[in-house]
Structure formats: structure tokens, C-alpha cells
Amino acid sequence: MHSDLSSFSATAGLQELRNGSFTPSEWLESFVARIEACGELNLYISDTTETARESATQALSRYQDKTARPLEGLPIAIKDIFCTKAIRTTAGSKFLSNFVPPYESTVTARLQEAGAIVLGKTNLDEFAMGSSTEHSAFGATHNPWSHPDKPLVPGGSSGGSAAAVAARAAPVALGTDTGGSVRQPASFCGVMGFKPTYGRLSRHGVIAYASSLDQPGIFARSLADVELLYRTAAGHDPLDSTSAVCSVDAASSPLPNLSGVKIGVPREYHTKDLDGEIESVWQQGAETLRQLGAEVEEISLPHTEAALAAYYVIAPAEASSNLARYDGVRYGLRAEGDHKSLDAMYEASRSLGFGKEVQRRILIGTYVLSAGYYDAYYNRARRVRALVAQDFAKAFERVDYVLAPATPSAAFPLGAEATADPTWMYQQDIFTVPVSLAGLPALSLPAQLNKAGLPLGLQLIAPAFGERELFAAAALFNEALDFKAVPPGLVASGANR
Amino acid sequence: MDTSTVKKVASLARLRVKEEEITTIAQELQAILGLVDQLAKVKIDNTAPMTTPSAGKTPLRPDAIEANASRVQILENAPQSEEGFFVVPKVVE
Amino acid sequence: MTWRIQGASGAWEAVMGLEVHAQILTVSKLFSSAACAFGAEANAQVNLLDAALPGTLPVCNDHAVTQAVRTALALSATVHETSVFERKNYFYADLPLGYQISQYQQPLATEGELEVEGEDGTRRIGIERLHMEQDAGKSVHDMHDSASFVDLNRAGVPLMEIVSCPDLRGPKEAASYLRRLRALLRTLGTCDGNMNEGSLRCDINLSVRRVGDTELGTRTETKNVNSVRFVVQAIEREAARQVAVLEEGGVIVQETRLFDPNKGESRSMRSKEEAHDYRYFPDPDLLPLVLRAEWIEQQRASLPELPQARARRFEETFGLAPSAAWLLSEEPDNAEYFEALICGGRDPVRCANWLVTNLFSALNESGIEIADSPVSPDELGVLLDLVEQDKLSGRQAKEVFEEMWQGGKSATEIVKARGLEQISDADTLRAAVELALNDNPEQVEDFLSGRNEKVAGWFVGQVMKATGGKANPQLANRLVQEALAKRKS
Ligand SMILES: [Mg+2]
């Protein structure tokens, strides 16, 4: 028996299960132990150990019967924003702290139908609004790369999922990315984070933040894992009207090198806030691609700064409407007391149930949609969004991929946000938001550690529905980047295969 | 963003803002609007607005009853229900 | 004459538009697959989406779209190849999502029209727009002292909102508009038009101005006016109220008023009037509704004959009076009954008169729909044929019809059982006439001497009496005249 099965990637671990090197239960227990050991990181809001153990037993018999499915016995962590049938789903909000959905989201259903086992529901910024996982009614998650005396944020909003994969408290995890909520925490935690083309993964059963931007995403420590989960969960869903109709193409085939491939490096991403170390990681990444045979050239995405402004109009606008259903009538929290009127009950319940950041975004969203401001804000933002999408479309006439940093800085200390104005945190999304507005697929890869020993990530961005090509190029790039570092306290076994 | 606007917006959004917090909230919202005001500088010409990255048209489903959720399912998460109804404070029309 | 409100200081006219919410006839809801049937127990026809559970998403019902498009085409409206669902945001206990999915800036159809019979004869009333939207649930306020009860069965039921231009000028026109719209919807089968069950609901936008003025006054919107009779009532009351306010030097407040059918009055809904700001924006959970031009044309080509065209045909082909033609065209079942009755060559005018005077009153009295009439067109046809063949008098036919209505027996059976068959045999009747003349020489003398020519009628009466009312009256009359003439010579 292996001493630490938690270091196996999904692909490698599934291979061992098929070989019979260890059992699904043994693999599961290694994660249960890790979750326990990482208790102070506050990775999970709810664990589902009991049902997971039953599922692991059944998985073993499927292996014995030779009826094992592709993901049979693979433990997965799920951001607590995917509705899971009969498992409490909170969206990180006090409002939903007792909400038990009577149905299963499409993405989690597809993974479980393929044999995956749910380890638990991970922590997040309330309703996915935030970049630090501090805005959770269930407490902040800590980055596994933190120094013991100086806790860092894991990024957000899918911080629990990113940190769980980094800390080996799950081999793979689901997140959602609205403006960078998968790619940014992946970068902060030194794991891979993938956001597919908008419409590739169903939003059915995903608690909405901003409908036209929300897209489920995947965290993993190996590119093969990303592709495995993506291919299992992707595809048209008749329950989501925005689900893409085009079929998911065959798995990517390995490329010998990147000759003939053109990579664009956007001039406008050299922002004043860009950390010097990230700037150099970015340059080295470009150099690595060149060595692989790619041509790297500067491109222009002129509406990059405006994109952030457009995002912070569109996302709150949609959120203000999406979150109107939380009124304390049909589910969720209702403030105690003898309410004088229906409106008094609404106000009391919503003010009690929603945290500060959520309330702030609802207020902004309500404001930008209200009479007199609609054209200056919401309509203008939608036009800028079209320009952002056009920027990328023009760029992709010249290049095959865009290489960009995932974040302007490495993971920042817990509580940093409280000392600054709210827009400081919003600025963190500058490199991820344009991609979300345009609905493009992007992969955040861990590239290097900075001097402080924290991981830094790079994003590879592809044209819409270019996942297959993105994975093919990313495989070579990732191999060349050769990021092997693990958070302090973990042993870098060769198992990140 | 003045405090009366904050109150008006909060009331539209059914959020209760504490009197002592209104000034802070107004400042925070003003800071966000400061970021967002970059929109005004963009030359948008005749660009058509973009609502969603999805191309195409809304799919249509056949007119069929799949299954009504059971009343139990519909009401099980309700903070207050009686005789199969959701119960709310009295609404005066 | 154009409708006028006579004020103390002169005459006023009313300017009105109607907003009609018609439930689109479908089996499932607009965006969820829950049932729409009327009368289920509370919250029994609710899906997770209708209760706005987190993570649920709308998917549009294709039949609802087809139904709305057919309605728009029947109203001669332009159906747009692209329309957009938007969210209308507001909070209410029976609005689970916190917004209503509706269409706003780009509705399904615009610029239609409907011909109505008004105060000044036939007029074309413009239809500004027709769009699709979801219905809200229902709040019940009288089940508890301090609580309202919410039932979401109606939440998400598909509606068409049909908005007229402010072209209506009087209660008669408004009533005709509503009646004709209802007939159109029922003929198309796109709405059952059942106003009692809330399938068809009407709001009235009304303002008044002095006769001769061209500018519009401030309007009010009276909601919840759910019968043709109430529309007339609400218009008369609201127009009079506005005139009274203005004549006293007051101003009309733009407001929403709620019609109370029990009192026949409306009152201001002041409590809900504060700061409505619906913050409409395109629903990002749905993509634009896109229809192919050829498909729209197919729908247009397959529309059934519409009530107005049918009424015109009944007038022109069958020579019916306009009122009868409309009565028989208004309801598809009426027209079907009528056309079944006249097939085989029965006289359309007589048939129409019979239906309008006898069958419709019987239906009205017993509250039965024509489709469920206990007397079928075939059975009624047999009765009318007996009249046509002079075997029954009109009065007898009515009696027979009444018995047929009670059920079970055919006209022939009843006639036979009652021995009602009219005596139209000339020889039999001639004998009866002779007998009557012979028995009453005084009256014959009166006639012959020219003292009383009307006595002929009296002899017909004698013959009727002698035959127990079965004599064919026209024939008896002729034979009496003949017999008297013979005695004269
Ligand atoms: Mg209205």
C-alpha cells in the first residue's frame, strides 16, 4: 500500500484503480485524511464523507465486475455553488445556510454518472462575488502556500476548490469563473485552472452570479485531468438555453512542437500595477513558447482597461436581478420578528442574509439599471463588451493564442482588502475579466515561484470553442514550464503525473 | 452618489441600510462608480450592444408536462408554509 | 353618435386604450414544463423554476410561441423575426424570481388592428403591440388576519399582452373590442377566453378632454376589469370621475386604479404607486427569439377563417342580418352548429333566426355551451324540416323543441307521441270546414250579407278547435275562404 495516495493525479489514480494497485476506498481515505489535516485552511463548507465511503465501496465492486465507468472512484471537490441533490448548498451565504436542493446540477450529475465521488462542497466568496474567498459566511479559506505567521488568501471566488487541489485535499475540483474566479485562485494556489468557452459547461444547477458571464471551470494538478473532467462534463444541455449546441470534439492529440503556431502578447497588459516578477515570468513564458517553435508577437487589445469597467457594470447588474429571488419566502433565511409588511420582511431578511460585498454589488447593479442611469452605464457597458470581443476577434485573425499573466500580483495577505477601498480588489481581475466578457476559453497554468516562494500563473487564451487546440498547445507549454513545486509541508512526490 | 440616492437604490433592492452606514456606503459606491466611469471615455460609435457571448437563438422545447415537482419538494425549504401555501406577512393592496 | 360625457361646463370625450392579458393555450408553462391546468390545489403545479430555486433556468415553450405568432398574424400585426425576452424587476410575494420575464424593447409583434362596432359604426382600432410574458402566482389575502398565502400554480403560465392604441372613444367600442378580441382568440384556439378563470384580463387606460381638444389628458390605468359588462361600467365611472375632478379645477393624477367588481367602482392603488422602476434588461438566461420568415408565412397561410370574415360571408352568401351573422360567427362552435344545420339545403335565414331566438335562449337559460347542446344540429334540422313541410306550426315546433331539450327523444317521436302532426290533408280539412259552416248558419249569413267579413277568421278558429289545433292554419284559412266563396255564388 502506498503511503500517500493523495498525491496521485486523477488520471494516474484512476489508472492505479484499474490496475488494482489500491482501492477506491483507500484512495478516498487519503483525501479524507488530508481534509482533516488541513482543517485550519477551511477548505470545505460541507463534507460528504459518509456517502463518499459508500460510493467508494460500490466503485470497488464495479471494478471487480468490470463495469467500472471512466471516472469510477475518482474523488472530486465541488464549489458550494453547484446544487447537489440532498446535500446542503450554501453559495457561501448565510442566506442559504440551510438550503438543501432537491435536484442535481448538470455538471455534477455528469461527473457522478461517470463514476466520480463527491468529497465535499468547497468554500467560496458569497455568491461567487470576490477574489479572495474572504467574503464567505463560513469564514475565510487560507492559501496552502501561506507562511504560518502570515496567512494569505487563496484567491477567489473558487478559493476553496483551488486550495483543496493545491493542498491535496482533492485531486480535482469544480469551480465557477465569472470574471476570473477559477483562473485567479488557480494562479494564487499553484494549480491549473480552466475556464471553457461560455456555453460549453451547463449552468443548470449553478447558483447564478452573473448569467452572461458565469461558466463552470476545473482545477487540477495535471493537464490530462483538466481535459478528462472537461470532456466528461461538457456538451449541450437542453436545460440551459445558453448551452452551446456544437459538439465537443475528440480529445486533443499531442503535437511534436509549436512550429507554425502564433502567440500574441497583448501590449495593454503591461499595466502600471503589474508586479515586476510577474512581468518577467510572462517574458520567460513567451521565450519558452519561442523555444518550442512558436512565433510570439505583440498584439493590441485596446479595450482592456474599459473591460474592467464594463464588467463591474454588467456583472452587478445581472447579479442584482439574479439575487432578487432571495426574499425569504420559498427557501433560505427569513429574519425573525413580527414584520409590519412584506417589504419589511424582505428588507430584514436580505440585509441579514447577505454579506457586505454582496449588498454592495446589488446596490451598484440596481443603480446602473435604474431609470436615468441605464444608458450611461448598462447600455454603454454592453457596447464596450462588444468592443472587447472585437479586440479578441481581431487578434485571433493574426495569432492562434494569447499569452497573458493570470493576475497582476501573487497571493496577497488575508485582510488586505479590508484596509483598501473595494475597487482595489476589483483591479485584481484586470487580466481575467476581458476573456470572460468575450466568453473565450482560457487556461491558467502555474509557471514559477516568486522570490517569496509563491506561485505565479500564466494564462493561455484561445478563440471560442478552441478547447482542443488549446489543450494540445498547453501540453507542450506546461511540460516546458515544468512547475513541480508544492506547498510547504507537502512532499513533492513524482506523482503529479 | 449622495445618501438620498443610496436610500432610493437600497429601497428598490429591498436592502436595509443603517443610517450610520449610509455615508460609508455612498463613498464605497462612489469609488466603484469612479472605476466604472471609464466607460464614458470609450468611443463606442455605432457598436451594437452585446448581451451574451452566445451566438444564435433561444432553443425551444416541446409543449409537454414533464413532472410537477411535488408540493412537498416545493414547500420543504420554505421558512413558513400552511395548508400547501407559502405564508408571508399580510400584503395590503 | 360619438360618446360624450356631459359636464356642467360642456361636453367631454374619453380617449381609451385596452391592455389585455390573454393566457396562451398550452399544456405547460412558458419556461418550465409544469402544467397550466386551471383549478389544481395550491402549489401542485409548480416546478423548481416556477419556485425560482437557485440554479434553475428557463427554456421557452415552442407551442406558446406558435400560438402568440398566430394571434398576432390574425390581428394583422407585423411579427418580428427577432424579439427579445427581458426581465421586469420588482418585488412581490407571488413573483418568485423577483422579476417577470417579458418582452419590452423588441416585442414579438407590433402594428396590428381590430375592427370593432362602435358608437359611430365600424372602426379600426390599432394594436400597438403583442408580446409574450409569464404570469405571476396568486396571493390570497383573506385566509388569515395577519398573513397572506401564496400559491405559485399560475407562476410562469404563458400570457400574451395585447396592447391597443388609444383609439377607443366609448364604452360600446371598448366592449366590442373586447368581445371581438375574445372571439378571435377562441376561433384561433390560442386562448380559451375564460374571463372567470382569469384567462383573459383587461386593464383600461383612460383620459378625458374637452370635445375639440387634440391634446391628450393625463391618463389613469384601471386594472382587473374582468368582464365586458365591467368594462362598460368602469369606463363610465372613470370618465365621469375624471370630468368631475377637472370641472372642479382639480388635476388627474397618473395612477393605477383597482376595479372592484362587487362595488362596480375603482379605487386608487396608492400603496403600490411609490417609485416603480422596473429596470428592464435583456434576460441573459435566454437568447433572442428568432423566427424564420418562411415559418411565419406558413403560420399565416394556415390561419382559420376569422370571426369577422365569417360574419361577412354569412351576410353576403346567406343574406343574414349583420347582428345574426355576428352572433353566429363570434364563437367557432356557433358557426359550426349553424353550418351543420344549413347543410343539405335548409334555408339559412330561417335556420339563423331559429338559432338566435330559440336555441341561444335555451342555452343561455340553462347555462350550457353550444358544443354540449342536448339538441344536435341534425336533430334540430329534422324539426325545422317538419315546419318547412307544413307538418308543424311554429308554435308546435317550439313545444316539440322544448321536449327535445329535456332530452332523449327525436322530433319525429315527440310529434307522433303527442299526435301533433299537423293536418295538411285538404280532403280531411274540407270536411271539417263544411261541418263548421253547416253548424253555424248565422255566421255564414253574416259573411254573405257583407255585415262581417272577418267572420272567416272565426271559422278558421272553429276548424282549429275541431281538429285539436292540428289543422295547418294556412290551409284551413284557404279552404274556409273557398267554401264561403262557393256559398256566395
Ligand atoms: Mg399593464
Ligand SMILES: [Zn+2]
Ligand atoms: Zn403584462
